[in-house]
Amino acid sequence: MSTPARTRSFDWEDPLATASRATTLSGGEFLMAIAAGSIPQSPVARALGFTLSEVGDGSAVFTVEPAEYHYNPIGLVHGGLAATVLDSAMACAVQSKLPAGKAYTTLELKINLVRAITLRSGPLRAEGKLIHAGSRVATSEGRLVDAAGRLYAHGTTTCMIFDTHAE
Amino acid sequence: MSTPARTRSFDWEDPLATASRATTLSGGEFLMAIAAGSIPQSPVARALGFTLSEVGDGSAVFTVEPAEYHYNPIGLVHGGLAATVLDSAMACAVQSKLPAGKAYTTLELKINLVRAITLRSGPLRAEGKLIHAGSRVATSEGRLVDAAGRLYAHGTTTCMIFDTHAE
Amino acid sequence: MSTPARTRSFDWEDPLATASRATTLSGGEFLMAIAAGSIPQSPVARALGFTLSEVGDGSAVFTVEPAEYHYNPIGLVHGGLAATVLDSAMACAVQSKLPAGKAYTTLELKINLVRAITLRSGPLRAEGKLIHAGSRVATSEGRLVDAAGRLYAHGTTTCMIFDTHAE
Amino acid sequence: MSTPARTRSFDWEDPLATASRATTLSGGEFLMAIAAGSIPQSPVARALGFTLSEVGDGSAVFTVEPAEYHYNPIGLVHGGLAATVLDSAMACAVQSKLPAGKAYTTLELKINLVRAITLRSGPLRAEGKLIHAGSRVATSEGRLVDAAGRLYAHGTTTCMIFDTHAE
Numbered sequence: 001m002s003t004p005a006r007t008r009s010f011d012w013e014d015p016l017a018t019a020s021r022a023t024t025l026s027g028g029e030f031l032m033a034i035a036a037g038s039i040p041q042s043p044v045a046r047a048l049g050f051t052l053s054e055v056g057d058g059s060a061v062f063t064v065e066p067a068e069y070h071y072n073p074i075g076l077v078h079g080g081l082a083a084t085v086l087d088s089a090m091a092c093a094v095q096s097k098l099p100a101g102k103a104y105t106t107l108e109l110k111i112n113l114v115r116a117i118t119l120r121s122g123p124l125r126a127e128g129k130l131i132h133a134g135s136r137v138a139t140s141e142g143r144l145v146d147a148a149g150r151l152y153a154h155g156t157t158t159c160m161i162f163d164t165h166a167e
Numbered sequence: 168m169s170t171p172a173r174t175r176s177f178d179w180e181d182p183l184a185t186a187s188r189a190t191t192l193s194g195g196e197f198l199m200a201i202a203a204g205s206i207p208q209s210p211v212a213r214a215l216g217f218t219l220s221e222v223g224d225g226s227a228v229f230t231v232e233p234a235e236y237h238y239n240p241i242g243l244v245h246g247g248l249a250a251t252v253l254d255s256a257m258a259c260a261v262q263s264k265l266p267a268g269k270a271y272t273t274l275e276l277k278i279n280l281v282r283a284i285t286l287r288s289g290p291l292r293a294e295g296k297l298i299h300a301g302s303r304v305a306t307s308e309g310r311l312v313d314a315a316g317r318l319y320a321h322g323t324t325t326c327m328i329f330d331t332h333a334e
Numbered sequence: 335m336s337t338p339a340r341t342r343s344f345d346w347e348d349p350l351a352t353a354s355r356a357t358t359l360s361g362g363e364f365l366m367a368i369a370a371g372s373i374p375q376s377p378v379a380r381a382l383g384f385t386l387s388e389v390g391d392g393s394a395v396f397t398v399e400p401a402e403y404h405y406n407p408i409g410l411v412h413g414g415l416a417a418t419v420l421d422s423a424m425a426c427a428v429q430s431k432l433p434a435g436k437a438y439t440t441l442e443l444k445i446n447l448v449r450a451i452t453l454r455s456g457p458l459r460a461e462g463k464l465i466h467a468g469s470r471v472a473t474s475e476g477r478l479v480d481a482a483g484r485l486y487a488h489g490t491t492t493c494m495i496f497d498t499h500a501e
Numbered sequence: 502m503s504t505p506a507r508t509r510s511f512d513w514e515d516p517l518a519t520a521s522r523a524t525t526l527s528g529g530e531f532l533m534a535i536a537a538g539s540i541p542q543s544p545v546a547r548a549l550g551f552t553l554s555e556v557g558d559g560s561a562v563f564t565v566e567p568a569e570y571h572y573n574p575i576g577l578v579h580g581g582l583a584a585t586v587l588d589s590a591m592a593c594a595v596q597s598k599l600p601a602g603k604a605y606t607t608l609e610l611k612i613n614l615v616r617a618i619t620l621r622s623g624p625l626r627a628e629g630k631l632i633h634a635g636s637r638v639a640t641s642e643g644r645l646v647d648a649a650g651r652l653y654a655h656g657t658t659t660c661m662i663f664d665t666h667a668e
Binding site for chain 2: 012022069075078079116
């Protein structure tokens with residue numbers, strides 16, 4: 001095959017080494033260390049080319065630029081990309097509020113796909129924001145928007161909170 | 168870094184060339200050609216290492232083996248993998264019923280994650296099955312199970328059906 | 335039975351007469367006529383004691399005061415009440431944007447219940463707000479809050495838009 | 502008003518008296534007592550005219566006959582009726598598996614409405630079935646069908662399980 005070279009390589013760091021750092025930091029400290037580059041981005045983020053770029057108190061933003069290797073068989077970026085970056089943004093919005101000693105797991109997520117994503121969409125931001133923070137359950141929402149603020153997808157998630165020592 | 172080499176390369180085929188074949192085949196014919204290897208698996212399937220392996224009349228199965236490059240920052244396979252393969256399986260269950268000249272788009276998907284996925288889970292099957300096929304809207308469900316039949320995730324989706332010529 | 339009298343009566347107007355008025359008005363006009371009392375509240379609103387009280391451009395508010403007859407068998411207000419008033423608020427947020435000649439149907443709704451509703455909750459507001467308005471699909475979200483702004487439930491919905499004449 | 506009389510009366514039993522019985526019985530015993538009539542149907546079931554009619558090991562069925570007082574303002578049965586009876590059926594499918602001393606709360610539910618419900622639909626069955634029963638989280642699904650087996654709505658739910666004494 002001549003043009004273009006449809007091949008991609010990526011590398012990643014040991015995820016269990018990274019995860020062990022999560023147990024001594026608060027959720028917000030852990031995520032800010034990833035955004036700042038002192039803890040590596042996750043393997044799946046390397047695989048799909050997305051990045052945790054901003055962390056707030058109850059919020060998180062991931063960025064991704066749609067590429068040909070994100071495409072599905074019917075000529076559009078696969079909905080799984082939107083689901084994955086929104087899942088990340090919504091879960092990290094919850095994690096950003098957790099003190100050290102608390103962890104979370106995602107119970108469910110629901111994603112609406114409202115506009116087709118293609119190479120022409122340009123860089124996208126997945127913005128996660130906390131809705132409800134209870135002692136055992138938290139919910140958050142997310143929006144996937146382009147540089148002009150156009151909405152491509154949105155979602156909500158439900159997370160369960162637990163003590164890391166009790167698990 | 169000595170052990171192990173945490174790097175991966177993959178390649179893919181032009182997705183728009185593949186998508187153009189979708190317009191002349193029925194949904195089932197198109198998907199069976201992918202499963203049989205005469206139409207290439209999608210770019211995102213190559214990126215994440217999953218495969219369309221079975222197509223029925225109102226059903227589809229994707230297979231994936233969890234790998235370290237699927238991990239999130241907290242030491243587990245990212246929920247986006249389950250969302251992506253279930254989205255594929257559920258959407259293809261709908262597509263498998265479409266005659267030539269009809270196309271679909273996914274409006275929304277909802278995924279429950281009921282068991283953590285790790286390297287030890289082994290190969291997983293995402294089984295999609297049609298629930299309702301209307302003239303303009305179809306819904307389907309999916310289950311993600313391991314070789315022993317243990318359930319890891321399940322979901323539902325809503326697709327809109329339209330004429331390819333009318334778009 | 336002595337105290338208290340656990341009985342309730344309600345009445346309603348012919349819903350098909352009301353619905354016929356929907357075909358000549360825009361969605362916003364129709365809903366504002368209900369909120370103003372010149373078109374009757376729906377039968378189900380009479381049955382469950384909720385009221386369309388505010389209509390905006392892409393928004394709608396229903397109010398309800400939890401009562402003993404809303405209870406489930408385990409001592410709390412049934413989640414179906416939150417689902418019903420949020421469904422109404424979210425659907426009417428969509429309907430408020432429709433011109434005359436367009437109608438909608440709800441394809442799906444998803445509701446998170448984040449705080450138990452009881453008699454002590456006091457009057458609740460279900461606030462619906464449009465997220466995305468496309469030519470064929472619209473999505474909206476809703477929040478159920480008490481007088482102090484505490485959140486009890488939230489949700490999203492997907493609606494399909496169509497021409498009333500084409501049906 | 503001459504024809505027909507659009508009024509309805511219903512009564513109910515003290516829901517807190519009923520709920521207190523839930524603490525000494527297993528979930529299945531409690532629900533079977535309701536289905537058998539020795540514990541009253543819930544207030545909301547009386548308000549909307551639905552009935553818990555069958556209880557299995559991980560399943561539950563509610564029945565309802567659509568009536569004019571279930572209608573929304575656009576000439577169809579309100580989606581909240583489907584949401585309410587499916588919520589009941591899915592939650593009771595979870596509850597049917599709980600031993601005495603365990604209780605549950607519904608975290609979220611998602612409902613697809615695939616066919617309009619009208620007076621002509623006739624009696625409907627909401628069939629709930631357990632999908633996943635974990636120690637702290639359970640999920641279930643539901644289908645709303647008519648006497649001919651035609652599907653009107655379907656859904657899934659996520660419930661959290663906890664010890665009644667720990668609350």
